[in-house]
Amino acid sequence: MSATEPEGLPEPLPEPAVGELRLETVLGALSDPLRLRIVRKLLLESEAFDHSCGWFGLDRPKSSLTHHFKALREAGITRQRQYGLERRSHVRVTDLDTRFPGLLDLVAAWTPPDKP
Known part of the structure; x- marks a missing residue:
């Protein structure tokens, strides 16, 4: 499920450290069906290391996608x-x-409904 980090990547944007990850925060972010789909797609279909918003093929306004990706990162x-x-x-x-x-095994095994 995880890709090896290539050399020469830009620094990551601010994110919580591993020890700061809280289950209620993670589950809260995953409670949104669109965000759950995003994470599942990354787990199951990712071939490259990092993916842009366009790779997901989501028909949503950019401002909405920015919000969802920020929620997942935070x-x-x-x-x-x-x-x-x-x-x-x-x-x-x-x-x-x-x-x-x-x-993440549960997220990968989740079957999304037909409609996003």
């Missing part, structure tokens, strides 16, 4: 890096598995 679920004007994300698999073993 909860400690994803790590984001700034590449010029674009932010790219990936799941903090090792960190989350350390704090909450099995949680």
